[in-house]
Amino acid sequence: MRPPLMSLRCAAMLFTALVATVAVAQDKPKRVTPDKPPELTTKIVYLTKDYQEPPPLSLVDKEVDDKGVQGARIAVDENNRTGRLIGQHFELLEALLPPDGDPVAKAKELIGQGHGLILADLEAKDLLAVADLPEAKQAVLFDVRTSDDILRQEQCRSNVFHIPPNWAMRADALAQYLLWKRWRRWVLIVGKSEADQGYAAAIRRAANRFGAKIVEERPYTFEAGQRRTDTGHQQIQTQMPMLTQGVPDYDVIVVADESDVFGDYLLFRSHEPRPVVGTHGLVAVAWHRAFEEYAGTQMQNRFERIAGRIMLERDYTAWLAVRIIGEAVLRTNKNTPEDVRAYILSEKFEVAGFKGQGMNFRHWDLQLRQPILLAGPRALVSISPQEGFLHPKFLTDTLGFDQPETKCRLAADAAQGSK
């Protein structure tokens, strides 16, 4: 039992604190909250499934289980801060399915209930299945997850808007910088997964496009290491030089390891002392913790304060998708999927996302135009497009699939205008 003296002291402290609180309360500044009752409520669905993703290769990267949806939550809150000034309200309907969940059935159900504004944090196969639902015809899906080129090309859909840069955009962003550095000779190391192959194809395309040379291409055939291992580094220390020896003279190693199983191991371990770029080393991303320009710091701080962790790329793409919907509803005061779609395809639309310029969608494949960050492991290195890469309409159209090379054939209603 606590001695009575302590209790007394506690009581005294409590009393003092109470008096202080009262004193402060009396002197509290006037807080003015200009709330207007909502006249228009917009519901946005966040649809995802707990896909079995490998843990990040680096122990520095935390494993997070709310990647993406956390960005959407914060953006909904921001939309509401604006909305309450003009009588609008936004809600996020979170459909976070377990590993055995069926996103297609869930989408069917939600669209059936009239929820046609959907953030799709889905892998390519599920995304297409949802997009191809007869019910989804009038829905607007915002892809916040994929980088697959094919979804912007042969497998594009007129109801899917893509927020993340695709592999071709990322590869072009890197290539422009490498060309600016005059590092034209690349060795390409490719992992085993389908995604690795997709990224490698984009690297080959970029080399061809910008006049770089892939002096040799090598597959990574070792068994991938484990994230947690006591004895890993000795083996890796001999593996990586073997993987990179005996190739013609080159300037950089380009690694295509989307699955994050070996890319980081190449840094400082290659046979020749060369920088590593691609999916590891110098990476091309839509968001990075080291980015602070164009008021990016505000977003980073805001996110960390609310989420208790750093903002990842998928948090950014989800945040941006909700902001895009918010921008459309705020400017038009209409919130059906058709209205949102019409506005974001109109000349008037632009969204700010801490990239120093208004961003909008390519009409030929519904991909968001955007500058791309080039980041090293701990600092921002550059932002592409690089100076000197010109385009008659949008400099950002030097990244990825420009109109003349698109293989996307959208229904006539989507491809209105030439923007």
Next chain:
Amino acid sequence: MRRLLIAIALPFLACTPASADLLFVTNEKDNTVTVLDSKTLETVKTIPTGRRPRGLAITPDGTEVLVCVGDDDRVDVIDTEKLEVVRSMGTGPDPELLDIDNAGEKVYVANEDDGYVTVLELKTGKVLAEIEVGVEPEGMGVAPDDKTVAATSEATSMAHIIDTSTYEVLANILVDTRPRVSIYTHDGKQLWVSAEIGGTVAIINPDTYKIEHKLTFEIPGVRPELIQPMGIVFSKDGKQAFVAIGRANRVAVIDTATLKTTNYILTGQRPWHMALSPDGTKLYTANGLTNDMTVIDVATLKPEKSVPVGRLPWGIVIKPQ
């Protein structure tokens, strides 16, 4: 900013024109304020401040310069005689920009990270009110009659007109994307609001809250996405407006009667905020990416000199000597 003009114009009349003014420039990345002599353009002193100094304003009597130090959640107060920080005022999270009323009584601060405007008593630093506005508040301009203050919210794309006696928000006006600066004309009949990403300046009637005109900018050879209007300063006679066009590395000159852009003046890279000399003959721009300040002659509209300051210069105010 306009506070500056009035604040300096009055005492200046009594001064001899030969004496030099003192320029105060915030260096966002250095956590300092550079003080320069307007005649020699030499650095008189570099004053250490809190972290991330950005917006600053001078009191009407010229005795103090208030500096928002965002990462320390306060305003540092520089004594303009001693040239050092003599006191600080707590403001709530991340103050970015501020303005002082013409009576020299109240300070209005935009809390960028937290979505409100904090009103402080200048003398004591006491928080008088916290007014919720949109996301990422930034711009702050007190009307010439002190009856209203206009704030902007960058991420909300709005200008907010606030009653300074009741602290009620009188109007939320939707403008183009990422509004930055809100400033009344000398006669208080117009409110100018620059939109950085939208690339425009909205000219608002502060009585009807309607946008009466929107300035757009086209510069031959400059890509439209680099047209990013930022700081706004009116000439002493009010006949010209100067708008810093950030990434286009220029200052636009606008005839306030016709609202036509008459000239573009080349500056250092990313001119951000500006200040006009007390006699109205020189315009100074803080250039964020070249770490310097451009001196522009207002009569000829020519850039005369570029003067090195600290890293990532953000804003400028001037104390008449």
